[in-house]
Amino acid sequence: MWTIKTTYREELNSTFKRLEDKVSVLNKARPLPNIVVQNIREAFLVEWTFNSNNIEGNTLSLRETQMVLQEGVTIKGKSLREHFEAKNHETAINKLYELVKPNYVLNAKDILDIHGLVLRSIEDEHAGRLRNAGVRISGANFVPPNARKVSGYLDDLIQAINTNTQQLSPVELATLFHHKFVWIHPFFDGNGRTVRLVMNLLLMRHGYPPAIILANDRAKYYLALNQANHGNYTKLMLLMSQALERTLNIYLNAVPGLDKDYQTISSIVEEPDIPYGQEYVSLLARQGKIDAHKEGRNWYTTKEAVLAYVNSKS
Ligand SMILES: Nc1ncnc2c1ncn2[C@@H]1O[C@H](COP(=O)(O)OP(=O)(O)OP(=O)(O)O)[C@@H](O)[C@H]1O
Numbered sequence: 001m002w003t004i005k006t007t008y009r010e011e012l013n014s015t016f017k018r019l020e021d022k023v024s025v026l027n028k029a030r031p032l033p034n035i036v037v038q039n040i041r042e043a044f045l046v047e048w049t050f051n052s053n054n055i056e057g058n059t060l061s062l063r064e065t066q067m068v069l070q071e072g073v074t075i076k077g078k079s080l081r082e083h084f085e086a087k088n089h090e091t092a093i094n095k096l097y098e099l100v101k102p103n104y105v106l107n108a109k110d111i112l113d114i115h116g117l118v119l120r121s122i123e124d125e126h127a128g129r130l131r132n133a134g135v136r137i138s139g140a141n142f143v144p145p146n147a148r149k150v151s152g153y154l155d156d157l158i159q160a161i162n163t164n165t166q167q168l169s170p171v172e173l174a175t176l177f178h179h180k181f182v183w184i185h186p187f188f189d190g191n192g193r194t195v196r197l198v199m200n201l202l203l204m205r206h207g208y209p210p211a212i213i214l215a216n217d218r219a220k221y222y223l224a225l226n227q228a229n230h231g232n233y234t235k236l237m238l239l240m241s242q243a244l245e246r247t248l249n250i251y252l253n254a255v256p257g258l259d260k261d262y263q264t265i266s267s268i269v270e271e272p273d274i275p276y277g278q279e280y281v282s283l284l285a286r287q288g289k290i291d292a293h294k295e296g297r298n299w300y301t302t303k304e305a306v307l308a309y310v311n312s313k314s
């Protein structure tokens with residue numbers, strides 16, 4: 001059975017708590033106005049597809065991905081494969097929205113179906129099929145298990161997720177799933193894209209928005225996975241939490257009355273009643289200690305969040 005050393009808890013408890021609070025606020029505000037849900041889903045469809053495919057090596061830009069998905073255009077100079085990767089990822093996300101229900105129980109068939117959609121028309125002979133031979137992950141500090149063990153490991157992992165004997169929170173469970181899944185590496189290709197889809201099913205069934213790992217964070221992401229291979233989950237948990245906080249804030253900000261005034265850290269530290277400098281507030285944001293999220297290269301937080309931290313320390 002798969003367990004996880006929860007040594008990160010002490011450090012990240014306040015972050016997890018803040019995310020849980022935000023989700024319960026969001027879930028209480030449901031059903032959200034249709035226009036809000038539509039607008040955000042469309043934006044996430046493009047962002048999620050762009051970021052996940054870019055991590056995997058797809059060269060379509062965010063704007064090009066949007067044009068392919070929403071305008072049905074073909075981008076000059078980009079391969080047919082890259083276009084398929086974008087369209088397939090969209091189909092797979094739509095499948096997740098179909099599957100997701102509060103009592104959703106993870107199962108192997110859905111995982112294979114999602115993988116099948118990811119590689120459809122690209123590698124049809126492998127789409128939706130477990131690998132039957134060895135693989136190597138370049139740059140990783142481990143070699144995935146023998147192909148004969150894949151099916152059994154995958155079943156064990158699914159069972160561990162569904163029984164959740166350690167009573168892990170949705171964020172922890174999704175992170176554990178992500179790490180163990182890429183360790184098993186069930187497929188010849190498309191493991192990364194598939195796991196970034198399926199882990200979000202685990203979050204979405206609890207009313208969380210999807211966690212979108214940003215292409216900007218690719219190096220950090222691989223480093224965090226390597227550390228998880230050594231049993232140290234702190235970085236990976238933090239990365240997932242940060243990805244979730246960003247999408248959660250996007251939802252909350254789109255609900256009338258729940259929006260907060262997020263500003264760049266550089267503008268907040270200019271306020272006379274903020275006793276900290278930019279470096280320190282950025283550190284608090286990166287460590288998950290204050291309500292903050294990153295857009296592109298900039299961190300955003302609120303004046304209230306910084307003042308609340310100041311008060312908690314005095
Ligand atoms: N150091 C590592 N430790 C554990 N897993 C890793 C490591 N480096 C990469 N991986 C995982 O392996 C995945 C790559 O697997 P694969 O090439 O089959 O998937 P992909 O979808 O084609 O690519 P990508 O994951 O890059 O999108 C990465 O996304 C990541 O999740």
Ligand SMILES: [Mg+2]
Pocket residue numbers: 056189190191
């Ligand atoms: Mg690949």
